[in-house]
Amino acid sequence: MAEQKRLCIALAGNPNTGKSTVFNALTGLKQHTGNWSGKTVGNAVGEFSLGKWEVELYDLPGIYSLFSDCAEECAAKDFICYENPDIVIVILDATSLERNLPLGLQIMELTDNVIFCLNLTDEAKKKGISVDKARLDELTGIPVVEMAARQGIGLAELKELLLDVAEGRRHIYPKGLDWDSFAPETEEGYQTAAFQENRSLAFLERSKEICAEVVRKKEERDSHTERIDKIILSPKTGIPIMLLLLGGVFWITVAGANVPSDFLMQWFSQCGEVMRRGLVSLDTPLWLESLLMDGVWLTVSWVVAVMLPPMAIFFPLFTLLEDFGLLPRIAFNLDGLFQKAGAHGKQALTMGVGAYLGAKCLERGGNRRNTKKNQQKRIAKQGKIRYILHIKDFVGFLFDKRDEIKQVSEGRK
Amino acid sequence: MDRWKNITEIPVEQPCFVQEVQGECRLRLFDLGFFRGSRVLPMYECAGGGTRVYRVKDTLIALRNTDAERIAVEEARRDG
Numbered sequence: 001m002a003e004q005k006r007l008c009i010a011l012a013g014n015p016n017t018g019k020s021t022v023f024n025a026l027t028g029l030k031q032h033t034g035n036w037s038g039k040t041v042g043n044a045v046g047e048f049s050l051g052k053w054e055v056e057l058y059d060l061p062g063i064y065s066l067f068s069d070c071a072e073e074c075a076a077k078d079f080i081c082y083e084n085p086d087i088v089i090v091i092l093d094a095t096s097l098e099r100n101l102p103l104g105l106q107i108m109e110l111t112d113n114v115i116f117c118l119n120l121t122d123e124a125k126k127k128g129i130s131v132d133k134a135r136l137d138e139l140t141g142i143p144v145v146e147m148a149a150r151q152g153i154g155l156a157e158l159k160e161l162l163l164d165v166a167e168g169r170r171h172i173y174p175k176g177l178d179w180d181s182f183a184p185e186t187e188e189g190y191q192t193a194a195f196q197e198n199r200s201l202a203f204l205e206r207s208k209e210i211c212a213e214v215v216r217k218k219e220e221r222d223s224h225t226e227r228i229d230k231i232i233l234s235p236k237t238g239i240p241i242m243l244l245l246l247g248g249v250f251w252i253t254v255a256g257a258n259v260p261s262d263f264l265m266q267w268f269s270q271c272g273e274v275m276r277r278g279l280v281s282l283d284t285p286l287w288l289e290s291l292l293m294d295g296v297w298l299t300v301s302w303v304v305a306v307m308l309p310p311m312a313i314f315f316p317l318f319t320l321l322e323d324f325g326l327l328p329r330i331a332f333n334l335d336g337l338f339q340k341a342g343a344h345g346k347q348a349l350t351m352g353v354g355a356y357l358g359a360k361c362l363e364r365g366g367n368r369r370n371t372k373k374n375q376q377k378r379i380a381k382q383g384k385i386r387y388i389l390h391i392k393d394f395v396g397f398l399f400d401k402r403d404e405i406k407q408v409s410e411g412r413k
Numbered sequence: 414m415d416r417w418k419n420i421t422e423i424p425v426e427q428p429c430f431v432q433e434v435q436g437e438c439r440l441r442l443f444d445l446g447f448f449r450g451s452r453v454l455p456m457y458e459c460a461g462g463g464t465r466v467y468r469v470k471d472t473l474i475a476l477r478n479t480d481a482e483r484i485a486v487e488e489a490r491r492d493g
Contacts, residue, residue, distance in 0.1 A: 064444035098470055099446060200443050208450075217471075229473075235460035332475045336461025339477065345464070 013091035015062025094124035128218030260309035268301030436483035446470035
């Protein structure tokens with residue numbers, strides 16, 4: 001048939017397992033990926049072609065379980081339960097399979113067409129963790145694709161498998177849980193907290209059983225991180241180091257930003273002069289010239305020159321801290337004190353950023369160390385004078401004194 | 414049952430096994446790995462107290478004592 005058939009596929013999984021990476025790779029859409037849990041809020045939709053199929057791919061927000069009441073997680077849960085996607089791809093983190101598998105097991109109860117995508121296999125290899133893919137397939141009845149989505153490994157295999165399932169060449173027979181083992185005695189029993197607990201535990205226990213057979217770890221602990229944690233997370237050494245780190249970041253930003261800031265300010269004022277001369281030669285009315293130069297251009301130049309260099313230095317440094325996993329550790333260190341104030345440790349980070357920005361603004365506003373200050377003052381003063389003149393110009397025009405005013409302004413140029 | 418203690422009372426580096434979890438955020442704690450039979454190891458406590466870090470299911474999870482005191486555990490032997 002010439003017309004294309006449509007397929008609806010959903011990407012489900014725990015937060016931070018690389019769902020959005022897989023989504024981007026399949027659809028080519030630039031969906032923003034980030035490190036915070038719950039980064040994908042609401043559903044993102046993309047399209048791609050699979051053979052003669054036109055696929056609608058839904059990237060669901062990360063959830064731990066279909067049974068929770070969290071608002072973010074409800075969106076994902078509702079989609080899987082009510083929108084009936086043709087295939088559900090469950091992205092599992094190979095480095096913590098036991099935590100990821102319960103969701104996969106729960107989804108298996110809702111639909112047969114489930115595919116497990118074992119992502120982050122590159123991370124798992126680094127940590128010495130290996131997952132027996134064949135055995136996992138055997139125990140769950142679900143086909144497993146090994147992936148390292150960031151490197152692009154496994155995507156072709158995934159597409160092939162999707163095509164096989166869509167065209168009926170591969171049938172999936174999930175080996176679900178035995179619900180009789182935790183079903184309540186009565187109809188009302190389904191509403192009780194005890195049943196909900198038993199139900200959750202059943203999936204967690206089954207996940208534990210499967211992982212005991214399927215996951216092999218070389219080392220007992222990640223000794224490298226642990227050695228660092230001993231220093232960073234202990235109360236006595238942790239807080240001084242943390243203050244040093246944060247102080248260092250702020251100092252580098254302040255010290256590093258001054259030179260570019262000055263340079264940018266100078267460049268803006270030079271360009272401003274050229275533009276002003278151009279406008280004057282075109283005989284633009286004074287009010288328009290002032291609006292553009294003293295209003296728009298001056299504001300833009302101040303904002304960019306003052307804020308851009310610090311931001312360009314600060315945010316990459318901050319992201320570096322995050323990549324090293326230092327931000328949650330900082331939040332933990334401060335949580336004890338913040339608790340006593342009725343706040344939360346993680347607010348230290350937003351407070352810090354806010355305080356820094358405020359200090360930066362104050363510093364620039366009352367800047368006395370700037371060597372170009374004279375030139376800037378002159379420009380600012382000129383601007384003020386022009387403003388006053390333009391108001392007069394306007395008023396004079398109303399009172400028919402236009403010629404007089406124009407003479408005065410021409411004299412001042 | 415008599416040997417059950419509150420997880421907040423377990424000293425650092427003393428492994429223990431979760432026995433029972435109560436409270437409204439029970440299911441959330443299950444998802445994080447704190448359910449019956451899980452091996453938990455308290456690792457660090459923050460300055461000023463009130464929050465501790467536990468190693469559970471190969472991950473470090475920080476819990477405030479107000480949430481953690483709902484978890485009843487039994488101490489394991491050092492090599493347990």
